[in-house]
Structure formats: structure tokens, C-alpha cells
Amino acid sequence: MFNRTAIAPLEYTRKLWMRSWVGLTMLFLYAPLIVLMIFSFNDSKRNVVWKGFTLKYYEKALNNDGLVEAMVNSLTIAFLATIVSLVIGALAAVMLWRFRFPFKGLVEGTMSLPIIVPEICLGVAFLIFFAKIDWPTDLPWPLNLSAITIAHITFCFPFVAMVVRARLASFNKEEEEAAKDLGATEWQAFRDVLLPHLKPSLVAGALLAFTLSLDDFVITFFTSGPDTITFPVKVYSMVRFSVTPEVNAASTILIILTVVLTFIALRYQGVKGISDAH
Amino acid sequence: MQDWESQKKPFAAVATAPVFWLALFFIAPMTIVWLYSFGQNAGPADIDISGTLDNYKRATEWLYLSIFLKSLAVAALTTLICLIVGFPVAMAITFAAPKWRPWLLLGIMLPFWTNLLIRTYALMALMGTNGYMNKGLGGLWEGASWLRTLVGMQPLEAWTPVQLLYNNFAVVFGLVYVHLPFMVLPLYSALDRLDKSLIEASLDLGAGHFKTFMQVVVPLAAPGIVAGVMITLIPALGAYLTPDLMGGTDSQMIANVIERQFKRANDWPFGAALSFLLIYAMFILIALQSMRSNKVKEAR
DSSP: OOOOOOOOTTOGGGSHHHHHHHHHHHHHHHHHHHHHHHHTTBSOSSSSSOOOBOOHHHHHHHHOHHHHHHHHHHHHHHHHHHHHHHHHHHHHHHHHHHEEOTTHHHHHHHHHHHHHSOHHHHHHHHHHHHHHTTOOOOOOTTGGGHHHHHHHHHHHHHHHHHHHHHHHTTOOHHHHHHHHHTTOOHHHHIIIIIHHHHHHHHHHHHHHHHHHHHHOOHHHHHHOOTTOOOHHHHHHHHHHHOOOHHHHHHHHHHHHHHHHHHHHHHHHHHHHHHHHTO | OEEGGGGHHHHHHHHHHHHHHHIIIIIHHHHHHHHHTTEEEEETTEEEEOOOOHHHHHHTSHHHHHHHHHHHHHHHHHHHHHHHHHHHHHHHHHTSOTTTHHHHHHHHHHHHHSOHHHHHHHHHHHHSTTSHHHHHHHHHHHHHHHHHHHTTOOOOOOOOOOOOSSSHHHHHHHHHHHHHHHHHHHHHHHHHHSOHHHHHHHHHTTOOHHHHIIIIIHHHTHHHHHHHHHHHHHHHHTOOHHHHHHOOTTOOOHHHHHHHHHTTSOOHHHHHHHHHHHHHHHHHHHHHHHHHHHHHHHHO
16 A cells, blocks of 8 residues: 555546545445444444443344334344245246247336336335235235235345346356256256256345345335334334434344345455346 | 157146146235235225226326436436446446455455345444544544644534434435445456456547546446446335435335325225335336347347
8 A cells, every 4th residue: 555656547536636536425325324223232222422332222123122112123024035036037047048928028128117116106116006906905914015015025135136237247058957867857957957046146136135125114014013113113203203312222233234244245246246146 | 958848747746836826925915915006095904996097197297207207316326326326336346456456345245145134234223413423523524624724724623423314315315325236246357247348449549538437347347237226226226224224205116105105094095006106107117228238139
């Protein structure tokens, strides 16, 4: 970093103004999150001055039944939505990659719509849809989360399909044909040849679906009932009415969870793989 | 690529679930919204789909049209700021040493993976009247005041915290904060593919850095710029959370108006019409983009 060789014309990153620009952008992106995390340990009701280290807001957050329930709901929904969207998304990718069929362009276009349509419109659509078909709302846990989970799967699986399809492009079809020549059935060829090739994209797709689901506020806001509060919806109502340090603590836990998940993804894929997935 | 008719069973095995899901849980809900947009309230929980166009007529009244135009302006301004801030960052990542590049990319992507609500809330805490941004500005103010006394002028009046939140500025600031990673990533992938010897050639032939940037880098990165603009503009146009939490009474965007029709105002048909107008706006933007990229293809 501090070597004194002359700066070559294309080494833009070594120019001072470029470095400060990147540094300031990173500060802009991270300062709010870091301040929030630091102040979750602050022994003061108001968020401004540092009064000393404490874990009491973590204790409060973990003893706040509503908050814990919301967190459990969120994780359950994210888990279920990830599994189903992984299956549907992978199948959709294989379908579009492998087969020629009538109205293919239409199917392909429609499948990318949940990504493009604004969240608010999708949320509204699910609100009307579930009201119209009288979807039962008084089911026992976890069935009462089904409406939210269905909504999440709808906007998650096209992302999975996109990631898996990108990976399929690099698949050598001769491998599959060789397997079949050697006596493998259609299913065996799929399970033992295609699936292993897809594994990195399935991991990336699963993580993407999990974060998208965990992150979603708007669509959940329209599909959740009084008994099916998720973490973002809970935080929203807490932020709306009063900013409590408990929110800081709970948010810090979620940020750490995100960072851990990202690093798991890194171990599977390497940094390069993660950036390619986007 | 195989024809589905020669392989009916495997095709059915892979196609059933996605097509079924898409039809039942995406097309059906959207169709109901579309039908509702031609309906009217017939009772407290009853909507009569009568084929009326009144909802659309009402949506094009100046009150709603102005909110729509304002949302478009806010989204466009957000996109422009993201582009100006994001372009040098994408350049820096592209030309960084290979061992730094993945970490810089990760640095841009990590906030993108973090919960949107938490990020908005964290930004709000920083921007409050007692927050660190106000303290920072106060510090600058006092510094300026001290400098004035140094040259023998009257010191400035004491710093009064400014209201940074709950206005249009906060909405744009919040939207930029949230959408910046969306802009940097496509820009980076376009710049990464760019042939660096072209830049070297331009510099060798005597063009300055600025001229090279404007006449070589920008035209070559155009597809990435268009992709980044679309990927930022579309979610920013439909943003709900940022204007809701950070905006004031006059900074509502179209998504907030739609939300109100479904919650407080309880006018579902009108809300449905507004959501479809928003969807049509998205379609127009996407059509413009694909028209443009077709033209570029023809020109080559």
C-alpha cells in the first residue's frame, strides 16, 4: 500500500482522490450500521451519548416474547420458502434450458415478472388474492404462516431460477449423454451428473432466497395478520411508535446472522463466485 | 435443446411445479387486481367488477398525477446521484489489485444483503436531530466560526441542529443509501469486461484522463450504465419504506398512496388501478430500454 513506485496511468485505484472517494462511499454505507451495532451495547435509554457497556438490551430483546416470536416466524418462513423456491426454481431453470415447447417466450417472460413488478403491487395482489379465496387465517402454527410463505416463494423462486440457469450454461451435455449410454436412467443421470454440477448455484440460490425472504417487509406487511408478525414487520411497528434500544440489539443479532451467512457462502463459492451470482 | 413432445414424461416432471405455481400464485392474484381496477365498492367488503373506468379517470387527476410525477423525479434524482457516486467506485474496483478486488466487491455487497428495514432504521438514528450527522455538521460549523475569529471577524451564531429527517432531502438520501449497491454491481461487471488496452491507447495518443473517460470508457460501459440505471430506477420508483419512514407529509411517493387505499382509505378498486398504472410505467421503462439495446445491436 505504501510502496513508492510511480503510479501507472491505469492504476486509478492508487490515486488519492479515487481512494478517498471509495473510502467515503464505504463510510457512507457502513457508518450507520456500525454506529447502530456499537450503541446496542450502550447503557442509556436515549441513543446519543455513550454511558458505558451493557448487555441489558440484549437480555430485554431476548425476553421480549413478541420480538422473539417474530424472529422465529421470520426464520421459519425463510427456511420453508428457501426449500420450496430452490426446488421450483431449479426445475424452472432446467425446463427453460432443456426443452423447446410452445409459448416458451411467454413462460420465460412471465417468470421474470415477479422480479420486476414493484413489491407494493405484489403485496397488494396477495392481499386481495388471499381475501378473495378466503384463505384460512386461524390455523395453528406454523400453518398460519402459509400465506406469507406462499407470497415469499413467488418472488424468490425466479431469482433461484436465474442463478441456476446461469450455471447450466456451462454444463457439458455430453456428460449426461455418456451417463445415459452407460445405462443410467433419466433420473439417475439427473441425480448423479446434472445435480452435482449445479451444486454451487443451488447454494448461491438458496442463500439468495433466504436473505430475500428474511429481508422482505412490504409484501409481508400486506399478507401478515395480527398473529403472524415477522421480524421486519415487528421492527417497523417498534420504529414507528418509539425507538427503543431493544431494536438496536435485535438488529445487531440479525446483521451478525447476515454476515455469518455471507461468509458461509464465501467458503462454498469463493468471493468471485458470490459476485458472479449477482 | 429437446422438443417437449419427444420427451413428454421428463418435461412434465420439470414443468408442472413451476408453471402451476406461477399460474396459481402469480398470474391469478395479478388478474384479480387487474379486474378490481375496473370495479367499484358495492358494500363494506364487496367489490362489484362493473367494467367502469372511473378509477383510472380519478388516477389521472392532477393530485395523483403530480404524486406520480414527483415519484418519477425522486427516483430519477436518486438514480443520477447513485450513478455519480457509484461510477468512480466501480472504476476503482475494476482497476484495483486482484487481491483487493473481491474484498472491495464484498464491501459493496454486504449492505445489500443486510435487512432493508434495519439499514433504514440505522440511517434514521444517524440523521436524527441528536444524531451524529448533526453533530458532525455542528463541528464543521464551529470550526468555521473559529476560523472567522482567527481572521478577526465576528464568530458565527451558535449551531442549532437542523432537521435532516422527515423531508424530501431525507427521502432522496435514504434511497441513495439503499440503492447504491444496485448501481455499482452492474457498472462493475460492464467495466470489468472492457478492454483496458483501449484506454491505454487513448492515453498514449494524447487524450487526457477526462477526455478518455468521456469518449472511451463511458461509451464502452454504456450497457452497464443502462443496466445500472434500470436496476436502480425501477425499485426506487416503487419504494415504500424509505418515504414512509424518512419522508415528511409532503414527500409521499406513489407506493404510499397505494398502501393508503388498501389500509386506511379502504378503496381497493382505486388502489388496484394505481398499482396497475405503476406496473404499466415499469413496462414502458423496460420497453424503452429494450428498444434502445435493439437499436445498438442493429447499428453494429
